[in-house]
Amino acid sequence: RLDPIEIESVVRSIRDSRVVVAKVRRVNGVDPNRLWLPSRYASRVRRVEVSDLLRTVIPPPKVPVRVGEGVVIDATSVEGSVTLIVGRKESGKSHLAKVLSSELARAGCNVVVLDVNGEYVSLGRRRNGEPSHVSDLMTVLAPGVNFPVPLASLSDEVLADVMTYALGLPQTSLRELLRLVRDLRRRRALTFQNLMRAVQSVPMNESVRDAVANRLLTLESTGIFTDSDQEELEVDLTSLFPPDRGALVVFDMSRLGSIQRRVFVEFLLSRMKELLFNDEIDPIVLFAEEAHLYLRETYWEDVITRMRHIGISTVLITNQPDSIPALIYRQADNVFMFNIRNGSDIEHLARNLEIDPETLRSILPNLPPGNVLAWGKAVGRLPITFRVIDPGTMTLGTTRTKLGRLLRQA
Ligand SMILES: Nc1ncnc2c1ncn2[C@@H]1O[C@H](COP(=O)(O)OP(=O)(O)OP(=O)(O)O)[C@@H](O)[C@H]1O
Ligand SMILES: [Mg+2]
Incomplete structure (x- = not known):
C-alpha cells in the first residue's frame, strides 16, 4: 500500500475511533458565519507539511528568512515588532537568536546584540574556522576594551x-x-x-x-x-550602520560587572535614541539576552513602547519567562518557545499570551532541544513547531568546563 508520509496508522486509529477530539485552529475558504462540518464520509484526513501550511496562512514573504527546514518567515514581521524567545537552559534560545540576528543583518537590517556571555562573537566564523556568511557585516565591540x-x-x-x-x-x-x-x-x-x-x-x-x-x-x-579627546580612537556609531547594507554589531559585555553593564546599556540606548531621533541612522533591531540583568524595570516599557516608534524593535531572550512583565507579553508580535518543564512558567505564558493553554501544556514540556513552538505574526498566528536550522557557525554557547576540554582533547 502506498503511504509515503506514513500516516496509515494515524488514519486507521481515527477510523477506529468513535469520538475524535480535535482543535480546529483555522478553517480556510469557508464562511466563518455559517455552521459547517466536514463530511464524515467524503472528507480525507491528511497531514500537511509546515511549509505548505505556512504558504496558506501567510502571504509570500517579501524578505524571506529561513529559520527551519521548510520554514521561511518574513523579516518584515520581525523588524518593527516585539519578539520574545523563551525556554529553559540549553534548549536552543541563543541558537535561534543567532540565526535570526545574522539572517536579519543579511537581509539588510541594522542589528545590535547585547551579548552578555560573549557568545555571538562566534557568528563570524564557521566551525572549520573559515569566515562565515555574516563576517563581512559584523563588528564586535567590547566596551572598556576597544570601544572607548x-x-x-x-x-x-x-x-x-x-x-x-x-x-x-x-x-x-x-x-x-x-x-x-x-x-x-x-x-x-x-x-x-x-x-x-x-x-x-x-x-x-x-x-x-x-x-x-x-x-x-x-x-x-x-x-x-x-578623558581622551583623540578622535581617531573614537568608534563612530553612525559609521557602523551604513545606509546601503545590513550590519550586525555585537557588544561583548562578558567582561563587564553588573554596574558597568547597566551604565553601558543605558549609554548605548540613550545614544541610539539620539541618533535615530536625528535621523542619523536607520532603525535598529535590538537583541537583548537576559535583559532583566541590566535594564531597570521601567525601562522595559520605554524600550518596547516608546523606542519602537523612534525605530528600535526588540528581540528579548530569557530562560525566566516571569522576568518579562505582562505588559510586554501583551505587546509581543512573535513568541518563540523552546522546552519548558516548569509548570508555573508554562502557566505564566498561558496567562499572558493569546494561545490556548492546552497547546502550551501539551507541547512545551516535550520539545526536544533545538525545536521550537512559534506563534505570532511571523507564522500567521498559528502555533507551529519546527526544528531550528543549524547554519554551521562556530558555537560558543555551551558552558565551558575543564572536563569538556579534556574529553575533546582525548
Ligand atoms: N537547532 C539547533 N541545531 C544545532 N545545534 C543546536 C540547535 N539549537 C541549539 N543547539 C546547540 O545546543 C546548545 C545549547 O543551545 P543554546 O546555547 O541556544 O541554548 P540556550 O537556550 O541559549 O541556553 P542558555 O539558557 O543556557 O543560554 C548549543 O551548543 C547550540 O549550539
Ligand atoms: Mg543562551
Whole structure:
C-alpha cells in the first residue's frame, strides 16, 4: 500500500475511533458565519507539511528568512515588532537568536546584540574556522576594551540618562553636575579630573556635592568612558550602520560587572535614541539576552513602547519567562518557545499570551532541544513547531568546563 508520509496508522486509529477530539485552529475558504462540518464520509484526513501550511496562512514573504527546514518567515514581521524567545537552559534560545540576528543583518537590517556571555562573537566564523556568511557585516565591540567613549562626546541628554537611570543621581544634583559639565565643555576642558576638581571647589550643598562626586567616581571606574579627546580612537556609531547594507554589531559585555553593564546599556540606548531621533541612522533591531540583568524595570516599557516608534524593535531572550512583565507579553508580535518543564512558567505564558493553554501544556514540556513552538505574526498566528536550522557557525554557547576540554582533547 502506498503511504509515503506514513500516516496509515494515524488514519486507521481515527477510523477506529468513535469520538475524535480535535482543535480546529483555522478553517480556510469557508464562511466563518455559517455552521459547517466536514463530511464524515467524503472528507480525507491528511497531514500537511509546515511549509505548505505556512504558504496558506501567510502571504509570500517579501524578505524571506529561513529559520527551519521548510520554514521561511518574513523579516518584515520581525523588524518593527516585539519578539520574545523563551525556554529553559540549553534548549536552543541563543541558537535561534543567532540565526535570526545574522539572517536579519543579511537581509539588510541594522542589528545590535547585547551579548552578555560573549557568545555571538562566534557568528563570524564557521566551525572549520573559515569566515562565515555574516563576517563581512559584523563588528564586535567590547566596551572598556576597544570601544572607548570620550566623556566630552556625551550630550547633556545622554549623560543625564546614564546618571539618572543607571546611577540613580537625584534631579537637583544632576542640575548642578550639568552646569559644571557645560561650563567645562565650553572651555574644551571636559575631563574626569577637571570635572571632579570643579565639583570639589564650586560652592554647593554638601550632600549634593557628595552625591555628584560619588557618581562621577563610579562612572570613571567603569572604564567605559575616556578623558581622551583623540578622535581617531573614537568608534563612530553612525559609521557602523551604513545606509546601503545590513550590519550586525555585537557588544561583548562578558567582561563587564553588573554596574558597568547597566551604565553601558543605558549609554548605548540613550545614544541610539539620539541618533535615530536625528535621523542619523536607520532603525535598529535590538537583541537583548537576559535583559532583566541590566535594564531597570521601567525601562522595559520605554524600550518596547516608546523606542519602537523612534525605530528600535526588540528581540528579548530569557530562560525566566516571569522576568518579562505582562505588559510586554501583551505587546509581543512573535513568541518563540523552546522546552519548558516548569509548570508555573508554562502557566505564566498561558496567562499572558493569546494561545490556548492546552497547546502550551501539551507541547512545551516535550520539545526536544533545538525545536521550537512559534506563534505570532511571523507564522500567521498559528502555533507551529519546527526544528531550528543549524547554519554551521562556530558555537560558543555551551558552558565551558575543564572536563569538556579534556574529553575533546582525548
Ligand atoms: N537547532 C539547533 N541545531 C544545532 N545545534 C543546536 C540547535 N539549537 C541549539 N543547539 C546547540 O545546543 C546548545 C545549547 O543551545 P543554546 O546555547 O541556544 O541554548 P540556550 O537556550 O541559549 O541556553 P542558555 O539558557 O543556557 O543560554 C548549543 O551548543 C547550540 O549550539
Ligand atoms: Mg543562551
